[in-house]
Amino acid sequence: MFGKLFKKKENNPIQKLSFENYLATVVDIHAELPKSTVTVKEQMDIIFSDTSDFTERKFHLKSGRSVYICYFSALISQPQLEASVIKPLIQNDVNFRDADDLGNILSVTKYEQTVNWKGTVENILDGNIVLHIDQLNPIILFLAEKTGRNPTDPTTEYQVYGAKFGFIEDSRKNIGIMRQFIKDPRLKSRAYDIGVVSKKQAAILYLEQYCQPEVVEHLDSLLNSYNKEHLQSIGQLSKYISKHPNSLFPQATMSERPDLVSFALVQGKVVIFIDGSAFCAITPITFMDLLETSEDHFFLSRWNLLFIRFLRIVSMFIGTILPALYVSLVAFQPELIPTTLTISVAQARVQIPLPATAEAFLMMFALDVLIEASLRLPSFVGQTIGIVGGLVIGTAAVEAGLVSHTMVIVIAFTAVATFTSPSWEFVSTWRIIRYLLVAIAAMLGLYGLVLAVGFLLVHLCKLDSMNKPYMYPLAPFDGKELKAFFFPKR
Template sequence: MDKQNQHGETQLSLHVDDYKAYLKNLFANAYDFQIRTIHTKQMTEVNLYYFNGLVDITLLDELVAKSIVSIEQSSTIDPNDTIVSLTNHTLPLNLDDIKEGLLNGQVMVHINAHSPYLLTINSDPARQVAEPTTEYQVFGPKLGFVESVDKNIGILRYYLKDCELHTVEAFAGKENTMKVAVAYIHSLIDETSLSFINEKIERLKNKEISSLGQLARHFQHDFYSLFPQSVLTERPDHAKESLLDGKFVIFLSYHTFCIVTPVQLLDTIGSIEDSSFTVSWNKLSIRVLRLLCMIIGTTLPALYVALVAFHPELIPTTFTLTIAQSRAQIPITASFEALLMLFALDVLVEASIRLPSFVGQTIGIVGGLVIGTAAAEAGIVSNIMVVTIAFTAICTFVIPSWEFVFTWRIMRYIYVLVASLLGLYGLSLVFGLTFLHLCKLKAHDKPYLEPISPFNFKKLRTFFHSRP
């Protein structure tokens, strides 16, 4: 069907039967592919090719059908005449352009003896802008991203009216099926970080991306670290504040979340709503509370194991007697007891997430109460261990970043295992190694522990305390 002229340029066939046969064969197994034929009064055949679910049929009838009726009353048919003037259109250069246009929801119009053209009469399958479903907010706007990259960029511009907001478009994979958009404020981005992102964007062409997790890992500096260097959000206000902090916001086709990168340790314990308090000291108290809960939720089970198994002399005498009485009939060691309860906790969390919302909350509460109480009464675990694990879970869920919660869940197991082998010495050692890793880790070109290490008092004060 494609022909080349004397200059080597590709030209499309003008005969209507060629396209009908080719597209019928190409989409023979697609029931939703439609070929609509209209004959004018001059017996000229006009064919419309489109996919039912991707095209606004009402608009197609209103614009194209009525235009063809008006053409019927004229003596000649010109493809650049009434139909084209009423709609957005493009002229395909080859068959690949036609296939891509049809799959993107365009309508191909072919009038016999003329070149075909593509009309944009898309029926947008994306849902309307609505409230975020996974990131609950008290003070923030009730608005979340949707599945359309272009619409999400529009939402971002609605929140941030800044000429310095630059956007870059890219496509992932050999077939360019997944659209990626990167947004950033140019004046707030350093050249090293921008070069890193541009290099990663160039490599997207040869990388198949199907999920946000794959895309986020593609933009990571340290791939093997347990600590996230990017987070996901579906809240435009979070994305806006991240842009103003000198970060990149990355969108992917068909996903309601965007990627915020790079992130550092303190970013994961902060929330946009913290700045909404009318009393500035509230921001300090809530962020200090989260920091303490992060440490307690990670180390408390390991600390319990180390003290009970290796260093009971460090526990106050009264409390030691209480623990001894609680563990008198327990047949397993404190370390195995802690690992068993942590495993049960993680199973309950995952079960409550995967089940429907109206069942998940019930399973989480009832399962926790029933299993904890039954295990303690049966003498499998001690009452103090049940309390320890329950408090650990509550402290962990105070952290706003769900990605970061998973990191500390893994770290808990490591800490308990080391504490069960080496006691407080091992716990101190692995805690120090964790801190050394965080000092070494970088998110793009920025230290992960900044402004703690290297220490920057001004940034640290701004993070914990809002000033007028």
């Protein structure tokens, strides 16, 4: 009995073939399609067997020649197929000799002759139509009609100024949106089919003479060498192109705002779009790029811009270091705290059973749980849960004697300071680093905190994004660029 229960299961892995290898088991992928509609239909039935949305239509012209049409019903416009293809064929029954004769009667914007089985199947999967008249070479009709939506307000990147609409899930239309923002022939794009199975449409966008050619070529080689089966999101692709994927710091940033992307293109960056994602990836980026937005330049006074960017930098350090600094001072170096403040903190902690380290971890964890819950809940209750949950948990924890008033103030100010950063990916990075700094401060005190910050700076100076130093213009130091960050040219 126990032998059967703990018997090792036999491995029977499912054989996963690439698109080409699978198709090669059915047809010669490099061979031309036969001119017989019967033979083509037989092969299509094998390739797309057990596929309910694969549609085939077969009829005869007045001359007696058979016509075979196949497509995916959900990916084309049925009325356009009837009006532009089937009706003209029936009404203009001529002695077709080649595809040019078909082009004279079909009101289709674009069509081309099939090259081989691989290209034909790829076109069908992309939403196009195969039209085959007996004894003629089959042709591809480009009548794909992909589902989509109209641009709407950005949902994750709120702004005071700037454009009030964001990208959609169609990479081609997103490129069209960008061409409305940058009307310049130097705005170049390159298209890719990424993913062995998914065949996801992707594109890169860049401004010639603004972007460094080696960045474009390096990115082009990376995208052409992508050989994984599926590509699900733009974040997955961003990790693939990152030189240091195990680093906590993002080497590409995401955006759904066309005005921000336009600002990035003018700065010489490359933008990546993929189908199915309303966000694009921007690369290469630096530490300073994650602290600025395009709407910063809407300020009429340059001093407002200086104040906002300086405030973001200071808030980033406060939001990251403050909990660890509190733990190190209270638990290890209380003599460094002013006497009056020391007495106030000591009185607040008289009835607290937990050490300062446990206090910090408990409140930070509660804060992150509330943030994640407010993000996942529906929008009409998410903000309410975040505010009410924070007040209830904070008040209850203090009244129960689990944490001190001082710790609640520290964590609350930490949360507010962290979210001054315009990049959510950057905010998430500092949330993780905050835990690491508190852990080190709990073991080594203020000395450990200083040492950890030093190692963090060394890591940042070592990083690069598409071979561009991550800490530029601080390391290597460039005074003119650093000045331009706080005082951009008019």
